[in-house]
Amino acid sequence: MDHFPTNWGNPRAENVDSYNTYPVASHIGTVPHSVQQIAGYGHTNGHPTSHTQSPVVTGTSVLGLKFKGGVIMAADNLASYGSLARFRDVERLHQVADFTVLGASGDMSDYQYVKNLIDSQMIKEYNADDGHTLATPNIYEYLWRVMYNRRSKMNPLWNTFVLGGVHKGERFLGAIDLKGTPYQAASIATGFGSHLAQPILRKELETLGGEDQISEEQAVKIMKKCMMVLFYRDARSMNKFQLAKITEEGVTISEPMSVETEWGFAENIRGYGA
Amino acid sequence: MAEHPFQHPSIPSEPTPQIHQTPPTQQLYSREMFSTYPGQVVADYPVSVPIEHRFDPYVDNGGTLLSIAGEDFCVVAADTRQSEGYSINARYVPKSVKLSDKTVISMGGCYADCLTLTKRIQQSMEWYRHAHGKTMSTAAVAQMLSIMLYQKRFFPFYSWCILGGLDEEGKGAVYTYDPVGSYERESCRCAGSASSLIQPFLDNQINFKNQESQRQQLSLDQVVRITKDSFTSATERDIYTGDYLEIFVITKDGVEVQKMDLKKD
Numbered sequence: 001m002d003h004f005p006t007n008w009g010n011p012r013a014e015n016v017d018s019y020n021t022y023p024v025a026s027h028i029g030t031v032p033h034s035v036q037q038i039a040g041y042g043h044t045n046g047h048p049t050s051h052t053q054s055p056v057v058t059g060t061s062v063l064g065l066k067f068k069g070g071v072i073m074a075a076d077n078l079a080s081y082g083s084l085a086r087f088r089d090v091e092r093l094h095q096v097a098d099f100t101v102l103g104a105s106g107d108m109s110d111y112q113y114v115k116n117l118i119d120s121q122m123i124k125e126y127n128a129d130d131g132h133t134l135a136t137p138n139i140y141e142y143l144w145r146v147m148y149n150r151r152s153k154m155n156p157l158w159n160t161f162v163l164g165g166v167h168k169g170e171r172f173l174g175a176i177d178l179k180g181t182p183y184q185a186a187s188i189a190t191g192f193g194s195h196l197a198q199p200i201l202r203k204e205l206e207t208l209g210g211e212d213q214i215s216e217e218q219a220v221k222i223m224k225k226c227m228m229v230l231f232y233r234d235a236r237s238m239n240k241f242q243l244a245k246i247t248e249e250g251v252t253i254s255e256p257m258s259v260e261t262e263w264g265f266a267e268n269i270r271g272y273g274a
Numbered sequence: 275m276a277e278h279p280f281q282h283p284s285i286p287s288e289p290t291p292q293i294h295q296t297p298p299t300q301q302l303y304s305r306e307m308f309s310t311y312p313g314q315v316v317a318d319y320p321v322s323v324p325i326e327h328r329f330d331p332y333v334d335n336g337g338t339l340l341s342i343a344g345e346d347f348c349v350v351a352a353d354t355r356q357s358e359g360y361s362i363n364a365r366y367v368p369k370s371v372k373l374s375d376k377t378v379i380s381m382g383g384c385y386a387d388c389l390t391l392t393k394r395i396q397q398s399m400e401w402y403r404h405a406h407g408k409t410m411s412t413a414a415v416a417q418m419l420s421i422m423l424y425q426k427r428f429f430p431f432y433s434w435c436i437l438g439g440l441d442e443e444g445k446g447a448v449y450t451y452d453p454v455g456s457y458e459r460e461s462c463r464c465a466g467s468a469s470s471l472i473q474p475f476l477d478n479q480i481n482f483k484n485q486e487s488q489r490q491q492l493s494l495d496q497v498v499r500i501t502k503d504s505f506t507s508a509t510e511r512d513i514y515t516g517d518y519l520e521i522f523v524i525t526k527d528g529v530e531v532q533k534m535d536l537k538k539d
Contacts, residue, residue, distance in 0.1 A: 053329065148386050151331050152429070175363070179333050180386035183356050185364040194361050 055107035055158040057081050059092045060236045061193030062103035062162045063226055064173045065201055066186045066211035067219035070247035071164040071171050073101055074223045076231075077256050078238035079108045085238065093244040095251045097122060099166045100136045101244045102143075105190040106159035106178065114157060117146060136165030136172040140182070148180030160190040165246050171211070186211040189226070192234040197226040216245070228259040332432045333358060335385040336514025337369055338466040340504060341438035342480055342497050343446030349494070350378040350438035350522040351501045352466075353515045353536060356385055365517040365538065372529050373399060377412045377439035378522045379419075382466035383453070384432035391431050394422060412439035416449040416457065423455030430454050434465040439524055446524075468508035468515045475504060494523065502534060509536045 058081075063074040079087035092111070094102045096118050104111035118139065125134055134142070140163050150157050156178040165172045174184040187201035204222050208214050214222070223243055231239045239258045244251065339352035352369040355362060370380040371392050379395060381388035398418060402410050410418070416437050423431060435451040450463040462480045464472040477483040479500050480492065492500075501521060509516045516539070521532040 144386075148390060151329075151386070154329055154331060156329060156331075177358075179331060179384075181333060181335065181356075181358065181363070181384075182386070182389065183364040183367050185366075198361075 055110075057086060057108045058236070059090065059105045059108055059111070060234055061189055061191040061197060061230055062092065062105045062160070063190075063193055063197050063201070063223060064103065064162045064164050064175075064188040065205075065214070065219055065222060066171045066173050067214040067216055068212050069216065070166060070219075070245060071101075071173050072216075072219045072223055073103050073162060073164045073244040073246075074227055074241055075103050075105070076227065076238045076241035078236070078240070080236045083235070088238065088240070089256075091242065091253075093242050093253055095244075095253060096139060097134060097136070097165070098250060099246055100139055101164050101246055101251055101253070102139075103162040103164070103244070104159050105162075107157070110157040110159050111161075114143070114146065114159065114161070118143070135167040136163065137167060139163060139165075140172070140174050140176075144176050144180060144182045147176050147178065151179050162188050162190060164244065166248055169248070192236070193226070193230060196229050196233055200226050200229065216247075224259050228261065231259070231261065332384050332387075334383065334432070334467075335363070336467045337382040338464065338468040338472065338505070338508055338512065338515045339369055339380040339382050339434070339436050340462075340464040340472060340476070340501060341380065341436045341448045341450075342462040342476070342501065343438070343448045343460075344494060344497055345446065345491055346440075346444055346526065347494050347497075348378075348438045348440060348446035348448065348524040349497050349501055350380050350436065350524070351505065352380045352382070352520055353505060353509070354518040354520055355514065355516050357514050360513075362517075368520055370520055370522055371396075372522065372531075373415060374409045374439075375528045376409075376524065377415050377437065378524055378529060379415075380436045380438070380522075381433045383434050387431040388433045391422065391433055391435075395419060398422075412437070412441055412447050412449075415439075416447075416459075419449075419451065420455040420457045423451060423453065427454050434469075436463055436465055438522070440526065444526055464504070466515075468512035471508045471511055472504045475507075476500075494525075498523070498532075505534075505536060 057079050059079055060076065065072050073093055075092040077088060077090055077092070078085055079090040090108065092104050094115055096102045102115065102118065104114070121142065122134060125132065143161060143163060147157060147161070158178050160175060160177045162175050163172070172184070173186065173188055174182060175188045175190060176182050186205055187198065189198040189201060201222065204214070205211060208218065220243065227241050230237045239261060240256045241258070242254050242256055244253045336357040337353055337355060339350070341348065341350045350370055354366045354368055356364050356367040367385065369382055369388070370378055372378050373395065379392060381392065395415065395418070399410050399415065419435060419437060423435070430453045432453055434453065437449040437451075439447055441447040448460050448463055449457055450460055450465065451457045462476050464476055478485065482489045498521065502519065505515065505519045516536045519534040519536050521534065523530045523532065
């Protein structure tokens with residue numbers, strides 16, 4: 001297929017398309033249309049070098065939660081192109097080490113680039129064969145430096161990453177955004193999830209008595225509930241998602257799954273243009 | 275321009291310049307000029323062009339910090355909430371770091387910048403220790419921090435810094451900074467999102483402004499109580515302050531850390 005987003009549809013200018021249904025708004029006449037043009041896209045081909053000013057193919061929320069003995073993460077399998085549900089089988093949870101999983105929301109091409117960076121780094125460490133590997137906190141620090149350096153060059157990687165893992169008996173759950181802001185917490189939700197899922201996760205943590213009191217079964221149930229809420233209200237989400245579990249035993253990333261939904265009530269909704 | 279072999283068939287090889295508004299009809303010469311980029315046309319009359327967005331590399335992660343110098347002690351305190359807009363990222367992200375047995379740094383503003391700056395200070399202090407065989411004094415760290423901030427004068431670290439510690443004579447010292455490195459030694463200072471709420475209170479209670487007759491040397495206990503009251507009150511009114519309060523007490527015996535709950539709403 002044609003992998004150039006600019007050739008997929010009808011490019012619209014932002015002054016025409018005020019609802020931003022088309023994500024790349026300002027490239028008329030300057031968008032590279034072929035591999036040849038991309039190869040010489042810098043000053044060589046008569047165009048200024050351009051930086052990512054907005055994401056193109058995007059993934060929505062990533063969730064993370066600590067539980068007794070491990071960390072659980074969730075992300076759906078959709079990569080959207082604006083409002084178009086473009087790719088429906090994308091894996092946004094990636095195992096980067098024996099006890100580490102990377103989850104990505106935001107621009108999917110930037111995610112693939114970062115995935116490649118980290119995988120290359122892991123291979124380099126493995127080849128050194130010095131008995132050391134990068135553990136979750138090390139990978140987190142590396143990822144933070146990459147994100148911060150790119151934002152400092154005014155050319156950010158348009159993502160919010162969630163990194164989950166276990167190291168020396170300690171659970172690790174941290175996030176980094178496109179401005180290089182790092183933070184760690186018992187529950188993390190990116191994008192729309194920070195509004196819809198994070199309150200649920202924090203409430204569960206509070207009522208169940210903290211991350212040490214949540215069993216694995218409860219954690220799975222909570223995650224599924226959050227993914228269901230997101231599917232009901234986040235228009236860029238999909239009812240097909242994966243769960244990643246990281247414990248002392250290692251990493252398991254599930255096959256894509258879905259939750260039961262009930263839309264009978266929808267008929268009775270009035271307003272909101274319905 | 276020659277036709278590219280990989281070009282999509284439906285797209286013309288040389289896109290015409292996008293000028294959506296017709297130029298004034300009466301003109302003696304062509305008002306279109308060529309830019310330094312071949313093929314790109316520049317017009318000196320208003321044209322309709324897409325809106326350009328510029329990436330803003332900064333984010334204000336909120337938070338409040340405070341430091342008070344005593345006769346033979348120093349108190350450095352900060353809340354631990356990290357915010358982004360109306361969202362709380364995390365409830366425990368420490369803003370203060372112990373640099374040595376005599377010095378504590380606290381920073382607020384853009385957390386990514388603050389953490390980067392903190393790591394730079396720590397790195398330099400380690401190099402200093404290896405080069406000179408001793409730990410940097412509070413005054414030396416203070417001047418170094420000013421230089422580090424000014425080195426990035428034209429792409430500043432968005433960070434409000436307060437350095438607290440003991441000077442060479444063992445007296446409490448507070449150094450305060452603006453994001454580009456202006457600094458001064460003071461007896462007390464509050465910075466960050468609730469600084470405008472707390473600083474006037476400190477002027478009154480620590481520096482005895484407008485109540486000269488009450489002037490006295492405050493004890494460590496009194497200073498800690500004023501600190502706690504400052505933060506509990508600021509938490510009521512400032513949405514970026516809350517969750518936990520971390521208090522660093524620096525005395526000749528070293529640094530002691532206290533943690534206190536603040537409201538989490």
